[in-house]
Amino acid sequence: MSQSLADQRWGLSLKGGTALVTLQGDWIGADAVVNPDQVAGLLAHGAVTSVAFDSSLLRRWDSSLLLFLSELRRFSVHRNIVFEQSGFPPAACKLLDLLPVDTVAAAPPFETGNLIGRVGQWCLNRGSELRSETALLGALTLRIAPAVRGATQMRRIDLLAAMQDAGIRALPVVALVNILVGGIIAFMGAVQLRKFGADLYVADLVGIAIVREMGPLMTAVVMCGRTGGAYAAEIATMKGSEEIDALRAIGIPLDDYLVLPRVTALTAMMPLLYLYGSAVGIFGGFAVALMILPVSASMFFDEMRANVTAGEILFGLAKSLAFGLFIAMVSCRIGLAAGRSSADVGRAATTATVTGIVGVIVMDAVFALCAHAMDF
Amino acid sequence: MAHESIPPLRVRALSIGYGTQVVQHDLSFDVNARSIFAIMGASGCGKSTLLHSLMGLLRPSAGAVSFQGNDYWSADIAKRAEIGRRFGVLFQTSALWSALTASENVALPLQMFTKLDAKSIDALVQMKLALVGLDTGWTSLPADLSGGMAKRVGIARALSLDPDILFLDEPSAGLDPVSSKRLDDLILELRDGFGVTVVMVSHELPSLLSICDDGVFLDASTHTMIAQGAPKQLQANCTDTTVSAFMNRTSAKTVTESSATHASP
Numbered sequence: 316m317s318q319s320l321a322d323q324r325w326g327l328s329l330k331g332g333t334a335l336v337t338l339q340g341d342w343i344g345a346d347a348v349v350n351p352d353q354v355a356g357l358l359a360h361g362a363v364t365s366v367a368f369d370s371s372l373l374r375r376w377d378s379s380l381l382l383f384l385s386e387l388r389r390f391s392v393h394r395n396i397v398f399e400q401s402g403f404p405p406a407a408c409k410l411l412d413l414l415p416v417d418t419v420a421a422a423p424p425f426e427t428g429n430l431i432g433r434v435g436q437w438c439l440n441r442g443s444e445l446r447s448e449t450a451l452l453g454a455l456t457l458r459i460a461p462a463v464r465g466a467t468q469m470r471r472i473d474l475l476a477a478m479q480d481a482g483i484r485a486l487p488v489v490a491l492v493n494i495l496v497g498g499i500i501a502f503m504g505a506v507q508l509r510k511f512g513a514d515l516y517v518a519d520l521v522g523i524a525i526v527r528e529m530g531p532l533m534t535a536v537v538m539c540g541r542t543g544g545a546y547a548a549e550i551a552t553m554k555g556s557e558e559i560d561a562l563r564a565i566g567i568p569l570d571d572y573l574v575l576p577r578v579t580a581l582t583a584m585m586p587l588l589y590l591y592g593s594a595v596g597i598f599g600g601f602a603v604a605l606m607i608l609p610v611s612a613s614m615f616f617d618e619m620r621a622n623v624t625a626g627e628i629l630f631g632l633a634k635s636l637a638f639g640l641f642i643a644m645v646s647c648r649i650g651l652a653a654g655r656s657s658a659d660v661g662r663a664a665t666t667a668t669v670t671g672i673v674g675v676i677v678m679d680a681v682f683a684l685c686a687h688a689m690d691f
Numbered sequence: 692m693a694h695e696s697i698p699p700l701r702v703r704a705l706s707i708g709y710g711t712q713v714v715q716h717d718l719s720f721d722v723n724a725r726s727i728f729a730i731m732g733a734s735g736c737g738k739s740t741l742l743h744s745l746m747g748l749l750r751p752s753a754g755a756v757s758f759q760g761n762d763y764w765s766a767d768i769a770k771r772a773e774i775g776r777r778f779g780v781l782f783q784t785s786a787l788w789s790a791l792t793a794s795e796n797v798a799l800p801l802q803m804f805t806k807l808d809a810k811s812i813d814a815l816v817q818m819k820l821a822l823v824g825l826d827t828g829w830t831s832l833p834a835d836l837s838g839g840m841a842k843r844v845g846i847a848r849a850l851s852l853d854p855d856i857l858f859l860d861e862p863s864a865g866l867d868p869v870s871s872k873r874l875d876d877l878i879l880e881l882r883d884g885f886g887v888t889v890v891m892v893s894h895e896l897p898s899l900l901s902i903c904d905d906g907v908f909l910d911a912s913t914h915t916m917i918a919q920g921a922p923k924q925l926q927a928n929c930t931d932t933t934v935s936a937f938m939n940r941t942s943a944k945t946v947t948e949s950s951a952t953h954a955s956p
Contacts, residue, residue: 468803557786564746564780565852566772567803 324349325383327357332364336387338380339372347379354386358396366391368402381407385414392416452644455570459579468571469579477580481542485588492537493530493592497599500524505608514608518615521600522623530593531631532679535638538585539671543646546577547667550650551660559651569651578643585639586632593631630691634682641678642671697760699724699856699888700745705754707737707744714740717915718754720907722856727882727889729899729906729922733937736911738892739783739860745890746858747775758856776804779849779887783860785841787833793844794820794829800851819847823877839870846877850885857881859891863898871895875902896940900926908934 324347326337334357341347358366366387373380384407391398400408428436462469504520550573553559562569601615646667653663700722708714714737722728730738743749745756747763756763758774766774787796797816801807807815820829823843828836836844842862849857862878863871875898882889893899899906899922908918908925910933918925918934926938 470802553789556789557782557784558788560743560748561780561782561786561788561848563748564775564778564858565800566775566778567800572799572803 329363332362334358334363334366336366336368337372338368338370339374341374342376342380342383344377344379347377349379349383349386351382351386354383355390357387358390358394363394363396365397365399367399370402370404370407373404376404376407381410381414384411388416448648451648455574455578455644456640458570458575459582462571462575462579467575468568469575470572473572473576474579477576478584481538481577481581482584482587485538485541485584486591488541489534489537489588489592490595492533493525493596494599496529496533497521497525497596497601498603500529501600501603502607505604509608515610515614515618517600517604517608518610518618519622521597521604522619523627525593525596525600526623526627526631528679528683530596531589531634531638532675533596534585534588534592534635535642535675536672538581538588538639539642539675540668542581543642543671544664544668546643546646547650547653548660548664550647551653551663554651554653555655555657555660573651574644574647577647578640581643582636582639585635585642589631589635590628593628626691630682630686634679637678637682638675641674645670645674698722699759700728700890701755701757701760702745703755703757705741705744705756706752707740707749708752709740713752713914715909715914715916716753718907718909720916720919722888722890723905724888725882725886726905727878727891727903729903730890730892730909731894731899731906731922731925731937732909733911734894736909737914738894738909741909742858742860742890742892746778746780747771776852777855779852779854779857781842781845781849781857781859781862783864783892785833785838785845787836787841787844787848789833792830792832793825793836793840796833796844797847797851800848804852815851816847819850820844822850822881823847824873838865839867839874842866842874843877846874846881850881853885854887857887857889859889859893861892861894863893863895868897871898878902894937896938908937 324338324340324342326339328335328337336357384403388398388411390396400411403411458467461467462474465471501517501521504517505514508514508516508520550559553573559569562572597619601612604610604615605612649663649667649670653659698721702721703719705718706713706716707718708716718741730741732738740749744751750764755765758777761770761774763771763774787793788799791799794816797819798812801812801815805812817829820843823846825840825843825847828840833841833844846859846862849859859878863874866874878889878891879902881887891903893903903922905921906919906925907916908929908931909915910917917931918929920929922938925934929935929938
């Protein structure tokens with residue numbers, strides 16, 4: 316019986332309650348793998364109480380044989396059939412001993428609830444996360460002034476190092492970007508305005524565009540890519556190497572030690588970088604205007620002075636202050652929320668940069684709307 | 692000192708895990724004052740996870756951890772920070788702050804939590820570094836230190852605030868036998884000298900046997916503790932096959948087989 320199931324590699328004969336499985340020939344390669352369901356069908360006969368093996372005709376074998384035997388054993392254990400290993404090649408016996416007799420029962424999982432419950436819980440979690448994040452950002456903002464006064468645990472040396480990094484070291488790239496943007500605005504304006512004989516208004520265009528919009532925006536975008544990404548990557552790396560755990564375990568407040576120096580430094584440096592960037596941008600525009608238009612330096616700057624007011628500069632300063640605060644806080648939070656792998660570091664840097672740039676542009680639009688509403 | 696009778700660390704019915712995955716459940720034990728308490732078990736059984744939830748880094752899913760009678764996880768953040776300030780921690784990877792030099796690493800907790808002047812802090816830092824036997828490399832960044840030196844700096848940092856409890860996560864992992872032995876001696880000396888209670892995770896048999904006077908054994912398959920006591924006693928007396936296999940450095944299978952052959956005739 317059951318002989319129909321067998322192939323040339325094995326045969327089955329029943330003697331009383333004992334099923335004798337004869338193994339023969341080569342069990343090599345994927346062709347020799349027997350489907351587990353077929354193995355289960357082998358011993359499905361009710362009268363079988365034990366299974367024995369004869370491997371005297373077996374030649375070479377690999378894991379296909381092992382799979383066959385372990386499936387048979389698993390099935391035997393389930394059916395309370397005695398599994399007689401003595402007929403195996405000794406090496407197969409050893410390997411079979413390494414395998415669990417049955418699939419190991421996993422530990423009971425914690426309660427997870429049904430789908431609706433999980434979705435609801437997810438929403439509640441996100442909601443409370445958003446609330447606590449906002450509260451954290453607010454609390455952090457309020458700590459900047461005490462930090463500068465020295466009333467927190469922030470170390471002054473960390474603040475100075477962060478200021479040097481976000482300030483002096485950022486000057487070349489801020490200058491490069493702003494001088495080019497100034498030049499581009501002047502060039503575009505000159506080509507159009509010359510058609511109307513309004514050459515001189517290039518000065519107003521460059522002045523207002525740089526001081527009011529492009530200066531704060533381009534500086535913030537540069538700082539976001541340069542410093543925001545670095546903050547997130549730095550903090551995420553510290554997380555991966557357990558440095559953050561070490562701070563937490565000793566009880567050093569992460570905000571005071573890691574976040575405050577960076578936020579304070581970037582918030583303080585951004586307006587200065589804006590002023591510097593705008594000056595360089597205006598110079599770029601002036602240089603282009605001087606080259607392609609019949610205007611003199613005094614004409615250019617007189618015209619600009621008449622229209623670029625102190626209010627415009629204050630508006631730009633206010634914007635860059637807000638941008639600096641936003642970029643630093645968001646980058647630090649993203650770094651702290653990152654996972655522990657090296658991929659998470661890259662992801663944190665990317666997320667911080669993208670969130671920062673998009674956020675800055677959205678904030679700029681909001682500023683523009685508010686200014687428009689206030690007729691400014 | 693008033694709480695001499697209350698154990699410095701008491702764990703009751705603790706369950707720990709990540710998300711829906713249970714790592715260990717139903718753990719209950721006391722760590723006595725001035726003992727060196729071992730958390731033992733095979734790789735991946737949740738020793739470090741347990742240590743993380745003891746030192747306040749991972750909230751357990753159930754149960755209580757109390758220090759000198761104060762329940763840690765039900766306390767508010769301020770109280771938790773106050774309790775946590777009495778911890779000294781050495782991480783498996785040392786986890787030195789990579790932007791700071793060795794001596795700055797030891798100095799930072801003092802700068803953050805004390806109002807000491809720079810000179811006193813310097814003196815304390817030098818003493819702690821000398822205590823752990825580090826005579827060179829004080830101004831090196833962690834990346835330039837050898838593994839053994841980094842461990843020593845890590846211990847000096849853990850000691851910087853004179854903790855009541857020292858948590859050590861595999862202190863001798865990755866060290867050569869001589870350095871490992873020296874580190875064991877150091878831990879003993881620090882315990883005897885400062886009277887600090889030590890909780891350490893380890894699977895280094897020589898360390899466990901020579902310095903630990905109490906401990907629990909965690910099992911990876913049943914996800915709970917299966918033995919409790921000093922490693923030496925467990926080695927000599929424990930009847931559980933997993934524990935005795937671990938303690939006698941045999942594989943569990945051989946033990947099962949040999950006990951089976953003893954039983955059959």
